[in-house]
Amino acid sequence: MNALPLADLADLLGRLLVLSLLSIGGAMATAPELHRYLVDGRGWLDDATFSSAVALAQAAPGPNVLFVPLLGYQLAGLTGAFATLAGILLPSTLLSLSIGRWARAHRHTAGARAFTAGLAPVAIGLLLATGWLIARPYLANAGQRVGTLALIAITLGILLKTRVAPIWLLMLGALAGLLGLA
Amino acid sequence: MAASPRTGAAFAPRSPLDLFLTFTALALQGFGGVLAIAQRELVERKRWLSREEFIEVYALSQLLPGPNIVTMALLLGDRFFGWRGAAAALAGMLGAPLAIVLVLAAGYVRFAELPAVADALRGMGAVAAGLIAGTAIKLIGGLRGNPLGVAGCAALVLATLVAVAILRVPLPWAVGGLGGLGWWLAWRRLRRAGEGQ
Numbered sequence: 001m002n003a004l005p006l007a008d009l010a011d012l013l014g015r016l017l018v019l020s021l022l023s024i025g026g027a028m029a030t031a032p033e034l035h036r037y038l039v040d041g042r043g044w045l046d047d048a049t050f051s052s053a054v055a056l057a058q059a060a061p062g063p064n065v066l067f068v069p070l071l072g073y074q075l076a077g078l079t080g081a082f083a084t085l086a087g088i089l090l091p092s093t094l095l096s097l098s099i100g101r102w103a104r105a106h107r108h109t110a111g112a113r114a115f116t117a118g119l120a121p122v123a124i125g126l127l128l129a130t131g132w133l134i135a136r137p138y139l140a141n142a143g144q145r146v147g148t149l150a151l152i153a154i155t156l157g158i159l160l161k162t163r164v165a166p167i168w169l170l171m172l173g174a175l176a177g178l179l180g181l182a
Numbered sequence: 183m184a185a186s187p188r189t190g191a192a193f194a195p196r197s198p199l200d201l202f203l204t205f206t207a208l209a210l211q212g213f214g215g216v217l218a219i220a221q222r223e224l225v226e227r228k229r230w231l232s233r234e235e236f237i238e239v240y241a242l243s244q245l246l247p248g249p250n251i252v253t254m255a256l257l258l259g260d261r262f263f264g265w266r267g268a269a270a271a272l273a274g275m276l277g278a279p280l281a282i283v284l285v286l287a288a289g290y291v292r293f294a295e296l297p298a299v300a301d302a303l304r305g306m307g308a309v310a311a312g313l314i315a316g317t318a319i320k321l322i323g324g325l326r327g328n329p330l331g332v333a334g335c336a337a338l339v340l341a342t343l344v345a346v347a348i349l350r351v352p353l354p355w356a357v358g359g360l361g362g363l364g365w366w367l368a369w370r371r372l373r374r375a376g377e378g379q
Contacts, residue, residue, distance in 0.1 A: 020247065024354045027249040056286060059303055062209040062279020063216065065249040069280060070287055081284060085276070092248030093256060097268060099246060100257040110372050116238045117328050117372075118364025121335040122357060123241035124318050124325070125342025127217070131315030132347040134214065138308055148308040155312025159218075160319060163226075166219050167211045169309050177305025178298060 004044065004076040009083060012038075012075070016068070016087030023092055027065035028054075030088070038071065049074055065089070138182070147182035192229040198263050198270035204228065205255050205274030213303075214310025216251045216275075218317045224258070231258070233324035244357050251275065329371040330364065338364050 004012070015037060019030045031054060038045045053074065057067035065088060072084030106112045138148040155169050176182045195201045204223065211219045217240070225236050243253035252275055259271025325335045342360050345351040351359075 023247045023249070024245070026353075027252075029353075053287075056283055059213075059299065060279060060283045060286065061212050062282070063212075063249050063251050063275060065252060066276070066280055066283050070283055073284060073287055078284075081280075085280070089248065089252065089272075092246070092253070093268075093272070096243070096246040096248050096253050097256060097260055100242065100260060103242060104261065110376070111369065114329070114369035114372050115365050116241070117330060117368040118338075118366070119241040119245075119357075119361045120234075120237045120325055120328060120364075121330065121338035122342045122361045122364055123237050123244065124321055125339040125360075126244065126346060126353075126357065127240075127314055127318035127321070128339070128343045129346035130215075131311045131313075131318065132343070134307060134314065135311035138304065138311075144304070147305075148311075151305065151308040152312040152315070155309045156316045156319075159313060159316035165211075166222060166313050169313065170211075170213050170306050173305035173307070173309030174302035175305065176308075177301040177303065180301065182305040182308050 004080065008042075008044075009076055009080065012072075013083055013087045016084055017091050020088050020091040021095065023088070027063065027068065027088070031067070034068070034071065038075075044075055045071065144182060147176065151176055151182050194230055195228075195262050195267075198259075198266045201259050201262065201267055202270040202274040205259075205271045206278050209275045209279050212251070213306050215314060218310075218313035220251070220254065221317045221320065230262075233321055237321055237324050241357075241361070244353070245361065329368050329375065331371075334367060 015034075019033060023030050035050055039047055039050050050071065053070040054067045057064050057070060060066070066085075068088045069081040069085040072080035072082070074080070076083070103112060103115075107116070135148060135152060138144045151173055154172075158164050158169060159166070173182070195204065208216055208219050208223055221236060224230050225233055231239070239254055239257050240250075243250045243257060246253050248256075252272065255271040255275040256268045259267035259269070261267070263270070322339075328335050330338065338360060342356060345356045345360065346353065
């Protein structure tokens with residue numbers, strides 16, 4: 001691991017602080033810009049290292065934003081990991097907290113009630129779209145289509161009709177995948 | 183009623199520590215997305231939030247910058263214990279998962295590229311898709327009493343689904359545009375209902 005000079009780390013931190021405020025639509029939305037800067041621009045990381053950080057963050061439990069401290073770790077060890085995590089989260093956290101408080105303080109005004117009511121169906125449409133987008137790559141592959149559809153149907157049935165915890169369904173999915181059923 | 187910060191929810195976390203432990207458990211179960219797990223734990227099991235409140239916080243976290251589930255944790259922590267709650271929820275959501283990915287990275291294990299892991303993840307991905315869709319179906323009941331009415335809500339749900347899943351409209355535009363339309367329509371309905379009284 002090559003520790004990045006402090007001046008370069010500061011430059012990276014500056015970028016992250018700005019990207020943080022632009023990360024509407026989630027942390028992954030900042031990945032292309034970070035790739036442009038770290039791999040194509042500065043050449044501090046190679047393509048494979050960048051991709052494996054993204055893949056690891058997606059595969060492991062927890063929020064996908066953890067690909068950012070993984071990149072920081074590759075650049076400057078634990079210092080890099082904590083510095084980059086702080087950089088990507090601090091501005092958005094402070095802004096979101098203040099807007100969230102403002103929204104809650106005004107939640108009984110007509111404008112805020114209309115805001116909540118108007119946004120609720122959009123949020124549900126968004127969840128359905130997310131389910132579709134996650135399933136699509138598996139459904140596009142003819143060999144996995146039947147298994148994927150069966151797993152989705154079983155998941156829906158158990159989730160809606162029983163009180164089985166989702167983690168057991170995820171374990172069932174892992175098992176089905178290992179056995180080559182999906 | 184107007185003073186209550188948690189109308190509709192039955193219980194609240196006991197302490198910031200309770201929040202921290204709950205969000206740690208959520209994060210560690212969240213393969214392929216924490217949202218379905220969060221809905222089940224926070225709304226159905228612990229009953230810290232009503233369905234309506236959960237949708238509200240989720241929608242708001244989509245519009246705000248930052249990772250959505252992290253923003254949700256922040257807003258929920260803040261709602262119960264202010265700064266301390268926000269910090270506890272954030273630490274719970276990030277702490278243990280960060281430790282796990284750093285240990286895996288330090289071991290130079292290209293974990294996600296092992297064939298067996300890839301197979302398992304594919305199966306988990308299919309389940310994750312079902313979990314998210316099922317969560318959406320569960321939350322539809324929270325639209326009851328919405329001033330947009332059944333037809334208005336159905337039209338907005340469908341329009342969002344088509345815009346994001348089929349037309350691939352970037353998320354901020356879809357949420358901003360269709361959310362803005364919903365806001366305006368709901369505001370008109372609410373104002374008209376107010377005048378009718």
